[in-house]
Amino acid sequence: MPGSSDVHVVLIEDDKPIQRFLRASLEGKGIAMFVAETGRQGLIETGTRKPDLLIVDLGLPDMDGIEVIRHIRAWSGLPIIVLSARTQEGDKVAALDAGADDYLSKPFGVAELMARIRAHLRRRDQAPGSTEQSFRFGDTVIDFSGRLVTRGLLPVHLTPTEYRLLVVLARNAGKVLTHRYLLHEVWGPSYAENSHYLRIYMRHLRQKLERDPTQPKHLITETGVGYRLIITD
Amino acid sequence: MNNDGRPDPDALLEKVQRNEAQAARGKLKIFFGACPGVGKTYAMLSAARVLREQGRDVVVGIVETHGRSETARLLEGLNYLPPKRVNYQGRELAEFDLDAALARKPALILVDELAHSNVAGSRHPKRWQDVEELLAAGIDVYTTVNVQHLESLNDIIGGITGVLVRETLPDRVFEQADEVTLVDLPADELLQRMKEGKIYLPQQAERAIRSFFRKGNLIALRELALRRTADRVDAQMREYRADQSISQVWQAKERLMVCVGPGDDSSRLVRSAARLAASLHADWLAVYVETPKLLRLSEARRDKVFRTLRLAQELGAETTSLPGSELVPTLLTYAQERNVSKLVVGKSSRSMLARLIRPSPADQLTSQVDMDVYIVGHHPEQSAHEALSSAPELTLKAPPREKRAGYAWAAAACATTTLAAAGLVNIFDLANVIMLYLLLVVLISIRFGRGPGIFASLLSVGAFDFFFVDPRQSLTVADTQYLFTFALMLVVALVISNLTASLHYQARIARYRERRAESLFEAGKVLSSALTAGQIIKDGSVRLAGVFQSQVAILLPDSHDKIRQPVEGDHGDNLLTELDLGIAQWAYDHREPAGLGTHTLPASPVLYQPLRAPMCIRGVLAIRPSDPRLIFQPEQQRLLETFAAQIALALERVHYVEVAQGALVNMEAERLRNSLLSAISHDLRTPLTGLLGLSAALVGRSGNRMDEELAEAIHAQALRINALVINLLDMARLQAGGVTLNKHWQPIEEVIGSSLRSYKESLAGHRVETRLPGNLPLVAFDAMMIERVLDNLLDNAVKYTPDGTLIMVQASTHEDELEVSVSDEGPGLPAGMEESIFEKFTRGERESSRPGVGLGLAICRAIIQAHGGRIWAENRHEGGAVFRFTLPLGTPPEFNEEETEGS
Incomplete structure (x- = not known):
């Protein structure tokens, strides 16, 4: 991955320690991260920052993460990775069916998250070349x-x-x-x-x-x- | 109407139900003959031997050879059930051993002489009832019957032969037999055989030929047997045509009503009605109208009426006794209510003159009714015999009479009136004195009924004559017109007393009905508000004890369908304690009443009535009446059944209330548990994610070796907590029960691959091999759960085996299950721990530095058991341990394989 900070990621997550270690890890890899603590704020951030990728926690204080995904999918095709602490697979399936591209179950490793981010960014880059x-x-x-x-x-x-x-x-x-x-x-x-x-x-x-x-x-x-x-x- | 050729849906349903009921029952085959000696037993044994040679399990239950050598020879080589030796009045009799037959449960059993009566004290009074029980147990039965034993033909044959057979068989048993084979022999041949001594031993034969075996008798019996068999074939043909919808004309079902009276030949009337109903394929009712006149009959005659009604019930009728002041209107109203199309009444035995004055019921009916009326002829000489042996004998005793007081009162009142009249005779005219006596007679009649009324009128006449009519102090009468006065007084007394008796009766009936309605209403009210089974038992038995003046117990089954002794103190004073739980169990299992007055063990003093509710039998009502009459009058019987049904309904209601409450509680608990678990899992996992992430971020950041190691240690500890949390949550969810499996049909290798992939890092130090055939069938399982099982098994293998050793995952099918195994090359399981390692908090080693609390295998077992499979562990011969689990294979859904060549 090139060391440029051209890559912007919006993280919608209310848990402070997770915000902190994701920021530490991602920024170390040259990815700029904007954090939103609530779903509503997340929608605003996504609309204004034009990120390359979105990471959404399903358990948000103000609205359901799946709702957030639906709102964003209405106008954007950007890659969305879901973080889920829920045990039921049904929630993951619902999030994916709502338009998410990938999911990670908590607790997850940074290496795994980075691999997923890389994969999705590459896919995005190739998207126009789907022909x-x-x-x-x-x-x-x-x-x-x-x-x-x-x-x-x-x-x-x-x-x-x-x-x-x-x-x-x-x-x-x-x-x-x-x-x-x-x-x-x-x-x-x-x-x-x-x-x-x-x-x-x-x-x-x-x-x-x-x-x-x-x-x-x-x-x-x-x-x-x-x-x-x-x-x- | 139904002329479109489609079968009537009700008839179809009836047929389906009949077929279902028959499927589980054994088959009954009757070898039917005209008279003894035609070779029924011989034919039965021959047929059994053929089946025996075909390998069927044939057992001879009981066979009478009557010393016939040909028959005895056929018995050789067949399995024989030893007969039960019963001691009866000093003689030892051999009886069919029903219990032994039920215990032995052969495919086919031979039971000779279906109409035989068992020795008193046997379970059933009649052998055909034993056979019914064998059939119900799914055992096929071969048996023999002579035509003279058929209930409905009994009196006809008695008339022909002059010999009345006391052992009879209800026609329905014969009609419901699956197969009837006629064993026929012309009369001459039979007589020839008889003379040769092949039927009876010589001295018996001589006597038999002279009495029963006259040629005329034999021909008549043969004709009856042939005709009866032809009727059956005809019925089968009709049924076949109904099945095939060949019949174009649909006939509305007939309903026949027979009016039973106290006359001598009423049982004959009932039999005729039964035959008529059978030939018309009609339902039939037997009705007794209890008019005030009939109420005055002697106890013995009334019992006879009830016995006749019971006979009608035996023959398949629905019986009722109707209270009413007039016979004909009551009968007609009821007939209209029940849509009766044909009436059967007995012919009046009174003279023409008597019938002119007052028409007999038959005459009244024929003139008033628009339905068919059948009048059955009168044969008084027939009625001397009563073949009611199958109706249980009821010992009915007359209620105590307290009429004596009435006569004393009449005498006293007469004396008082005479004294008073003596004082008044000088003031009043004699006519007024008569009025005084008349008043006395009226009062006594009203108060004490007919007997004392007549007695009072006689006394009054005497006293009046003696004291007041000239010449006084003598019974001679000077003026003849006083004779007219006496006659008038007598007539007045009779009329008034009759009137009052009928009023009394009506009032009693009204009171009785009101009491019945009230007791039912009260019971309904109490039972419908009862909240527990205990309350129902208590209230129900108290009320029943009151209404039937009986001791009552309500017996409930336990969870194994075994009837339990009632708990003391549930019932109050009227608790029936002398119970035979065996009979109660029989009644419960067979869904039929048993004990007193029934077909099963009628000698018992207690009646066991099953409590039948719509869904199933809820228990057994045991009732011991102080007087059997209180239960066996048709109305009382119906009342008892209504009570039983009410109690059963109440029990069922309480049962379902409990079930519904249980379900509600379970649902609520499940909901609570799920929300709690997901809250906990979220609240634990989120900080763990932080901890893991932060510690991972620390690693490789400071460059200080000490800090690096500390960060790695924190990371490792956090991972341990994470594994523990996952296991604890899993266990909590499984332990709570009611886990819903999200089953799908899928190949096992998917989850194996998935599990191996998620354990890739932990497995890095080991060699991993899989041996999975490419064509394993799909199996229905919850992929997440089975992956947890594999995760745990792999985790164990990694933890307990040294690096560099082999871990092998295999799968194969055995019969009806898929077996998956995870084997290692480690130290193996400690001896004797193969089973206990699947217990919670058990580990292979007591003290260990290895992480884990021993929940993993317990979780595995819970998951596999939820799938209906097995899991176990063993040591391999070549060293190391192997964990195996199985999943049931089942039938995968349909799959249409695509054509291999693309199109």
Whole structure:
């Protein structure tokens, strides 16, 4: 990551110690951070500072973090990372469905947060180039124009559904995609309840594209939430 | 109406219910014959032997060979249930052993002579009742019946043969049999067999041929048996057509009503009605109208009426006794209320002249009614025998009479009046003296009824004649017109006393009805306001004890459906303590009344009535009446049933109130627990995040080695607290119960991969291998929970094994479950700890520097058990420990595999 402080992050979080260590960690890496203690203030900060990325705690004193995400998604596509201390997976899924790109469960490590921030910033940079002809992760290359997938130069045969699923994952690389979103995108709205279809096709993809399908490096399961494609190990 | 060819929905429902009831029941096959000796037992044994050879579990329950060698030979090689030896009046009798048969529970049992009466003191008075119980227990039964034993044909056959059979079988048992096989033999052949001594031993045979086995008898019996079998086949055909909706004409269901009187041949009337109802496939009612006139009948005749009603009940009728002043209007009103289409009445036995003066009920009915009236002929010689053996004998004693006082009063009043009249006779005219006596007769009649009234009128006539009519002091009468006076006085006394008797009766009926309505109303009020089962038992039994003048106990089942002895002190003074819990249990299990006056153990002094509520049987009402009549009159019986139903309803209501309260409390507790847990988890995790983050930020910042180490130590401690918090929260949630699993059908390797990934850093020092077949079936489980199990197992493996050793995760399917194992190459489990390590706060080592409080495995066990699986640990032969858990496989949802070639 370049040492410039071109990168601006808004943190919406009411807990002082978390604010403090995030500020210490992020600013050490050359990221400028603006803190908002309430959801309302967070919305104002996001509107005025034009940040590159937003970090939102779900438990805010004045309004629900999910509400904040919905408001921002109404006018901006900037990457949003959610911090959650809640035990129920349902909240994470709700936040992701509301438009968040990623989540971290408390307590989390700084290294992990930094990795996520980097991934999302890169994705943002690539966003205009989503018309790119090809996409690479590990030793796998997807050639969008030719609808071809190769792994270490050898062509991999994918069924149409497998291919569609892989493309959706690749277009959103780094982002956590909920089961519902994937089912909707790949199979259509009537399949929303058939999550076992998704799981079976993920198994097929892993068997075809991962070196060890039981310990995947790229096609990652977010237990209870969904899936994510990670480009680098 | 219903001419569109669609089956009637009610009829369909009835059929479905019938089929369901039959599915669980055993099947009854009857070998049916015209008379003894046609070869029923022989046919039954032959059929059983065939099944036996096919491998069915066939047992002979009881078979009478009557010394017939051919039959006895067939018995060889069949399993035989030893008969119960019963001592009866000094003789030892062999009886069918029902309990042994139920305990043995064969697939098929042979029970000869279905109409047989058991020795007094057996569980059921009749063998067919034993068979009913066998069928209810799901055991198939083969049995034999002769046509003369059928209840409804009993009197006809008695008339033909002159021999009345006392052992009878209700027709419904025969009709409800699953299969009836007619064993037929022409009369000549039968007689031939008889002469050859194949049926009876020679000396018996001689006698039998002369009396019962006359050729004419045999032909008539054979015709009856054939016709009865044909009727059954016909009924089956009709049922088949109803099923297949072949029938184009829908006939409204007939309802038949028979009017039972105190006459001698009323039981014959009832049997005729039963036959008629059966041939019309109609419901039928048996009604007794209790008019004031009938009320004056002797106790014995009244008992006979009740016995006839019970016979009607046996034969399938609904019985009622109606109080009313006039027979015909009461009967007609009731018939209209119940939509009766056909009336059956007995033919009047009175002479033409008597009927001209006062028409018989039958004549009145025919002239007043627009429904069909059947008049059954009169056969007085038939009625001498009463084949009511299946109706339990009730010992009814006459209530004490207190009429004697009435006669004394009449005499005293007469004396007083005579004295008074003697003083007044000089002032008054004799006519007024008569008036005085008349007043006396009226008063006595009103006060004491008919007997004392007539007695008073006779006394008055005598006294008047003796003291006041010339010649005085003598009973001779000079003026004949006084004779007319005497006659008039007698008539007045009779009319008045009849009138008052009928008034008394009406008043009594009204009082009785009012009392009944009031007691029901009161009971309803009290029972509906009762809040606990104990209160219901107390109030219910006190009220019942009052109404039926009985001792009462209400018995409730425990959670294992076993009837418990009632708690002392629940009932007050009328507690019934001499209870047979065995009978109560039987009544509860079979949902039928047992004990006094029923088919089951009628010798018991206590009636056990199941408390039937809409959802299930709620208990058993035990009642010991001071006089059985108080319970067995039809109205009283109905009243008792109503009471029982009310109590059952109240018990059910209380039960569901408790269930609802329990559910509400659980819901509230669950809500509270969830909000508490998420509050705690938020409040603990947020500062922990700060602590972890801050300490991590400190590391690598100061450059001072001491500070670095301190910061790292803080970080490590914070991580420990974090692990502890997660486990404690998990345990709290699981421990509280009612954890809702968020189950989905998914492959196990997903959570294994996910868990390995999240433990990547801790596992860095170990080698990790997975052995998971690529085609493992999908399993329904809560991914988060199972991941916690794997996290804990991996955490354990890391903690207790040295660096550089192998940790292996495997999965495979065994029969109907998926087994996942995590094995290591560490020191293994301490001997004997394989089970206890899954207990809370138990660790492999007592004192250890290793972090953890021993909650991890307890959590694992709770989660796996919630999934219906098992978890256990063992030491491997090659060293190290292995933890295994299973998940039930189940049937995954449908999945349409995509065509492999893209299109």
